[in-house]
Amino acid sequence: MAKHVPTANGTEMTGATSLVKSLEAAGVDVMFGLPGGAILPAYDPIFDSTIRHILVRHEQGAGHAATGYAQVTGRAGVCIATSGPGATNLVTPLMDAAMDSVPLVAITGQVPSAAIGTDAFQEADIRGITMPFTKHNYLVTDPAEIPGVIAEAFHIATTGRPGPVLVDVAKDALQKMTTFNWPTSIKLAGYNPKTTPDAQAITDAAALIAQSSKPVFYVGGGVIKANASAELRQLVELLGAPVVTTLMARGAFPDSHPLHMGMPGMHGTVAAVTALQKADLLITLGARFDDRVTGKLSTFAPNAKILHADIDPAEIGKNRHADVAVVGDVRETISALIPALKAALAKSKPDLSTWLRQMNSLKATYPLGYDLPDDGSLSPQHVIERIGKISGTDTIFTSGVGQHQMWASQFISYEHPRTWLNSGGAGTMGYGVPAAMGAKVGAPNATVWAIDGDGCFQMTNQELVTCALNNIPIKVAIINNESLGMVRQWQTLFYEGRYSNTSLESKRVPNFPMLAESMGCVGLSCERPEDLDKTIEKAMSINDQPVVVDFRVHRDAMVWPMVAAGTSNDEIMIARATAPDWDSQEL
Amino acid sequence: MTTNRRQHTLEVLVENEPGVLARVAGLFSRRAFNIETLNVGPTEDSSISKMIIGVAVEGHSLEQVIAQLDKLVSVISIKDVTAKAKEVHDTQPDYQN
Ligand SMILES: Cc1ncc(C[n+]2csc(CCOP(=O)(O)OP(=O)(O)O)c2C)c(N)n1
Ligand SMILES: [Mg+2]
Numbered sequence: 001m002a003k004h005v006p007t008a009n010g011t012e013m014t015g016a017t018s019l020v021k022s023l024e025a026a027g028v029d030v031m032f033g034l035p036g037g038a039i040l041p042a043y044d045p046i047f048d049s050t051i052r053h054i055l056v057r058h059e060q061g062a063g064h065a066a067t068g069y070a071q072v073t074g075r076a077g078v079c080i081a082t083s084g085p086g087a088t089n090l091v092t093p094l095m096d097a098a099m100d101s102v103p104l105v106a107i108t109g110q111v112p113s114a115a116i117g118t119d120a121f122q123e124a125d126i127r128g129i130t131m132p133f134t135k136h137n138y139l140v141t142d143p144a145e146i147p148g149v150i151a152e153a154f155h156i157a158t159t160g161r162p163g164p165v166l167v168d169v170a171k172d173a174l175q176k177m178t179t180f181n182w183p184t185s186i187k188l189a190g191y192n193p194k195t196t197p198d199a200q201a202i203t204d205a206a207a208l209i210a211q212s213s214k215p216v217f218y219v220g221g222g223v224i225k226a227n228a229s230a231e232l233r234q235l236v237e238l239l240g241a242p243v244v245t246t247l248m249a250r251g252a253f254p255d256s257h258p259l260h261m262g263m264p265g266m267h268g269t270v271a272a273v274t275a276l277q278k279a280d281l282l283i284t285l286g287a288r289f290d291d292r293v294t295g296k297l298s299t300f301a302p303n304a305k306i307l308h309a310d311i312d313p314a315e316i317g318k319n320r321h322a323d324v325a326v327v328g329d330v331r332e333t334i335s336a337l338i339p340a341l342k343a344a345l346a347k348s349k350p351d352l353s354t355w356l357r358q359m360n361s362l363k364a365t366y367p368l369g370y371d372l373p374d375d376g377s378l379s380p381q382h383v384i385e386r387i388g389k390i391s392g393t394d395t396i397f398t399s400g401v402g403q404h405q406m407w408a409s410q411f412i413s414y415e416h417p418r419t420w421l422n423s424g425g426a427g428t429m430g431y432g433v434p435a436a437m438g439a440k441v442g443a444p445n446a447t448v449w450a451i452d453g454d455g456c457f458q459m460t461n462q463e464l465v466t467c468a469l470n471n472i473p474i475k476v477a478i479i480n481n482e483s484l485g486m487v488r489q490w491q492t493l494f495y496e497g498r499y500s501n502t503s504l505e506s507k508r509v510p511n512f513p514m515l516a517e518s519m520g521c522v523g524l525s526c527e528r529p530e531d532l533d534k535t536i537e538k539a540m541s542i543n544d545q546p547v548v549v550d551f552r553v554h555r556d557a558m559v560w561p562m563v564a565a566g567t568s569n570d571e572i573m574i575a576r577a578t579a580p581d582w583d584s585q586e587l
Numbered sequence: 588m589t590t591n592r593r594q595h596t597l598e599v600l601v602e603n604e605p606g607v608l609a610r611v612a613g614l615f616s617r618r619a620f621n622i623e624t625l626n627v628g629p630t631e632d633s634s635i636s637k638m639i640i641g642v643a644v645e646g647h648s649l650e651q652v653i654a655q656l657d658k659l660v661s662v663i664s665i666k667d668v669t670a671k672a673k674e675v676h677d678t679q680p681d682y683q684n
Binding site: 127128131132135136139156188189190191312313314316317318 | 601602605606609610613617648650651654655657658659660661662663
């Protein structure tokens with residue numbers, strides 16, 4: 001927190017100036033927001049601040065942009081909104097950030113303290129509304145509390161398991177005079193995240209690993225949050241066991257690494273899903289046994305012991321009993337585990353060769369793949385694969401939610417952490433464009449592609465105006481299948497093809513390239529496979545403006561493999577009504 | 588995870604601040620933990636209140652209830668004061684996040 005004692009310390013100022021000075025003291029360089037009556041006093045000192053304020057077109061865009069910024073930089077993202085509807089427009093991004101453990105600080109204006117509780121104009125109990133999905137939240141009515149609360153908010157958001165914190169400030173607290181005092185230390189009796197793992201737990205963990213003959217690294221998003229990729233790679237190579245990376249962990253371990261089996265879960269690879277099912281030990285690092293990974297919990301990894309390392313003690317044993325639990329920062333945990341495991345392996349080293357042979361055979365037999373449409377139209381998977389190849393592994397990708405999201409996680413190769421941003425826990429349609437905007441602000445030199453669905457794009461594309469006017473040249477690929485494709489896929493599989501309200505009716509309405517042009521972006525389109533590469537290259541060549549490419553793709557493509565919701569991972573299907581040929585595998 | 592219904596009594600020290608009751612009650616309701624009784628009272632320190640919470644542990648382990656409670660920043664310490672089982676969960680980092 002306190003980077004330095006601000007020179008303003010001890011100075012008389014309004015609460016509003018104190019708020020802005022506090023944000024500066026917390027090290028904020030950019031925030032995304034939109035003003036209104038209750039927060040207006042704060043916008044006056046924002047006008048003079050060193051902090052770059054990016055004026056969004058919808059507060060939801062501000063929230064997801066702050067998230068994209070945070071996920072790329074590892075620093076807290078900041079969004080700001082007025083009371084009532086401004087604040088409630090932040091609800092979805094806050095829930096999204098809570099589910100994906102994103103450090104976020106949201107500032108909202110509140111009606112004057114005397115009016116609170118009277119159904120005043122634009123009054124909403126945003127503290128009450130956001131209690132379930134903020135790590136903590138505040139209502140400030142005394143201007144003297146502003147610096148302390150802001151310091152605490154950043155401390156809570158960024159330490160321990162990261163998460164969103166909301167600070168609601170009554171308008172009169174912004175208007176009154178106060179003496180600015182940035183705290184030199186933070187003391188919260190009820191908040192002491194444990195970062196250093198217990199030595200005994202590390203020893204037990206190493207012993208458990210050394211006894212196992214079918215271990216798997218089950219890697220979650222926590223590894224990226226903790227910047228533990230380099231350490232993870234060392235640990236993996238020390239043991240030589242297979243690795244799976246969850247939807248939130250894509251990029252935590254290089255896809256090109258021979259020990260990488262891919263993504264587990266509902267649309268995971270056969271090798272990754274089977275590795276978990278057949279393992280005798282899951283080395284769980286910063287992952288949380290989410291139902292989209294485990295499938296039917298009672299049949300998940302039935303023969304596996306569980307080593308569970310997580311910063312959040314409440315994750316231990318929440319969904320699956322842990323045989324050995326290690327509570328702490330996962331980078332510290334892995335760093336401690338490396339020498340401990342070396343010592344344990346020196347005593348007895350298990351032979352993993354049979355296990356690895358089995359897993360490599362599955363990986364080779366069931367690679368991810370797709371059929372090209374018979375009618376010669378564009379394949380969505382092929383579009384996404386080519387964007388990944390042409391743009392390269394330093395690109396940052398964001399996505400919406402749906403089929404295109406799953407294909408983007410499957411058919412783009414992720415080699416580095418913080419290059420794959422998506423809404424995993426919440427599954428928020430509309431995340432893609434504003435998250436890409438925030439990512440580009442956080443990493444201005446990187447190429448940022450949003451792989452979006454035609455449905456998702458219509459939820460938040462207004463932020464392209466923000467991008468165009470603020471020199472934030474992102475690239476957007478609309479995977480236009482004129483459908484709410486993922487829901488349509490479920491209807492194909494589970495509702496006898498009764499497509500109730502999943503058709504978006506047309507690939508031409510809206511006219512996405514024209515819509516893009518109207519928002520100050522370059523609009524391109526592509527519908528023939530032979531134009532694919534040159535269209536992507538054209539988009540790659542434009543770097544002074546946002547670019548939107550409308551890829552008009554085949555409507556009936558489906559995401560495979562699939563473990564249907566509520567069923568066992570053992571029932572993974574590689575295509576409709578097609579299970580892997582288990583008999584041909586020695587398992 | 589235990590499936591038999593057992594009553595536990597937790598003594599929870601919390602920051603005495605507006606909204607703290609809603610935080611605790613809201614946590615129990617959204618995580619489907621069963622609150623049987625809840626009493627709130629003062630302590631010698633006016634900045635701290637004491638909650639006595641009767642929970643029926645069913646489906647969720649007591650550890651899970653305590654760990655989730657301890658994640659609330661406003662919760663300072665949690666003690667299991669169930670007659671006979673006298674386990675102490677103070678602000679030891681094991682239950683902190
Ligand atoms: C805000 C929101 N509303 C509804 C859903 C349910 N949902 C999940 S995927 C999906 C379809 C998304 O359509 P599109 O963006 O076109 O992506 P596609 O699946 O076609 O690639 C819907 C409606 C959701 N995840 N989020
Ligand atoms: Mg679609």
